[in-house]
Amino acid sequence: MTKRKATVFRPTAFSFPYLAVTLIFVIVPLILVLVYAFRGEDGGFTFDNFRQVFTEPETLRQLGQTVGIAALSTLICLLIAYPVAYILASNPFNKMAILALLFVIPMWINFMLRIFALQSLLSMIGIGKSYTAAVIGMVYDFFPYMLLPIYTVLANMDKSYVEASRDLGATPVQTFFKVTLPLSIPGVVSGISMMFMPIFSSYAITKMMGDMNTTVIGAKIASLFENQNYGSYGYGSAISFVLLVLVLVVMLIGNAIVRRTEKAPKGGKA
C-alpha cells in the first residue's frame, strides 16, 4: 500500500465496508437457510424437511391459502388503484400536485397503527375478524404501493400517443385498451410485485384481522422460530427455501412481461 500509494487506492474501495456487511448479514444467512433446510435432526444431509413441506396437509393448505389471499388482494387493489391512478394522471387532476400526495401519505404512517385504525373501524361497522377483513386489510395496507408505480407511469406517459390514436379515429375505449393500457404495463407489473410477494410475509395483518383459519405462510415460519427450538429450524428453513424459489419465479415472470411489452411496437399489439 505504501509503495505505490498514488496508484493503489481505487475509489471502488469505498464500497468495501458495505460489501463486508452484505457478505456477513445477507449471504451467510442465505447459506444458513440452505444448510438448515437440508439438515436432519441428526445433523446429516436429508430431504425430509422438504418432504414434510409437501406432504403435511396443514402447510400445503396454508401455502395454498397464501397464494389465494395474495392473488385476490392484489387483484382488488389493482382494480381500485388503476382507475384512481388514471384519473389522477388525467386533466384537470394532473395539475393538482397535492391531490396525488394525499393518496400516498399513508405510506409514511406506521402500518401497524393503520391496521389498528382500520380494524377499529371495521369492528365498529360490524365486520369482525374474518377472511374478508384480512383481505380488506391487505388492500388497505398495500394500496399506496400499488398506486404509486402505476400513477408514475401514467403521469409521465407521452400524451401524443393518445392524441395520435384519437386523431386516427379510435374511440376513447379503443385508445385506452390499445395505447394507454399496454404502455402502462411496466407500472402495473411493478405495483403487483410490490404487493404479491410481500403478502406472504404479512402475517401481522392476518393475525390481527383474520379469523383462526385465515393465515399466510409467514405465520407458520414465524411460529417455527418463536420457541427457539432447534428441532423446528430445519422445517422452517425448508419452507423459506420454497418461498425463495417462488420469489425468483415471480420475478422472472415479471421481468419477462416487462421485456415483452417494451419490445412490442409502441402502442401495443391488437
Added chain:
Amino acid sequence: MNKTSSRLYLVIRWVILLLVLVAIYLPLLMIIIYSFSSAQSVGDEFGNFTFRLYAKLFENTKMLSALKNTLIIGLVSAAFATILGTTAAVGIHYMRKKVKSVVDTASQITVVNAEIVTAMGFFLLMIFLRDSVEIPVNFSLWWLIITHTVITTPYVILTVAPRLQQLNPNLLEASMDLGAGPMRSLFTVMLPQLAGAMVSGFALAFTLSLDDFVVTNINSFGANIDTISTYVYSGIRKKGVPVEIRALSTIIFVVVLAALIIYNVVKNKRAKEQAKKA
C-alpha cells in the same frame, strides 16, 4: 364529447377519488376523534371530550419505551445506513461493468426477497454466531439496529446512485490528482454534492425502519424489546391494546402529516426559485 357528458365525466371522476380518499382517511380520522374520548373502543358512546388518553399515554411506561426503542432503532440504523449506503454507492459507481452488475444484484437480495425469509436468515445468523462461533452476542437492541441497517442500506444506495450519475465523472480523480487523499476527496468533494440525496436516503431508511414489523418481531424473540409495531401487534392479539394507543396514533399522524407538508412546501418553493433562475 358534448358539454354535459364531459361535465358528467368530471363529476364521476371526482366521486371516485373522493370515495377512495374517504376509505383511506376515515379509519385514521375515527382514531383521532376517539383519542379525545375515554370510550373503550372506537364507535362506542363518545362521552365527554377529554385529554385523559394523552395524560395516560405519558404514564404508560411500556408504550413510551416502545416508542423510544422505535426512534432509537430508526435514527441510529438510518444514520448507519446513510453512511454505509453512500460510501457503497460511490464505490459501486467506479466499478467495472461486470463487477458492478454482480454487486447490484447482491444489494437487491433483501429488497426482493420475502421479508420473512430475510428475518429468519438474521435469526439463524444470530443463533450461529452465538452457539456455533460462540461469540458472546444475543438478541438485543443492537442486533435490531444492525438488522435494520442491513435492510435499509440498499434503499439509500438506490437513492444516492442516480445523483452520482449526474455528477462529473472526473470529479474524484481530479481531486486525488490534485493531492487530496481518498478520505479527504470523499468528504470535501463528493459528499457535499451528494448531501441532498443523502438526506432523502436517510429519511427513506428512517421511515422503513419505523414501519418494519417482521424482522423486528422475529429478531426480538426472547429479547423482551418492543417497538411500536410489535407492541400494538401483541396487544391486539392478547387482551387488547390500551386505549391510550389512540392518543399516540394521533400524535404520530399529525407529526407525519406536518413533516410531509413542510417538506413539500419547501420543495415547491425551491423548484420555483430554480425555475426563476433558469
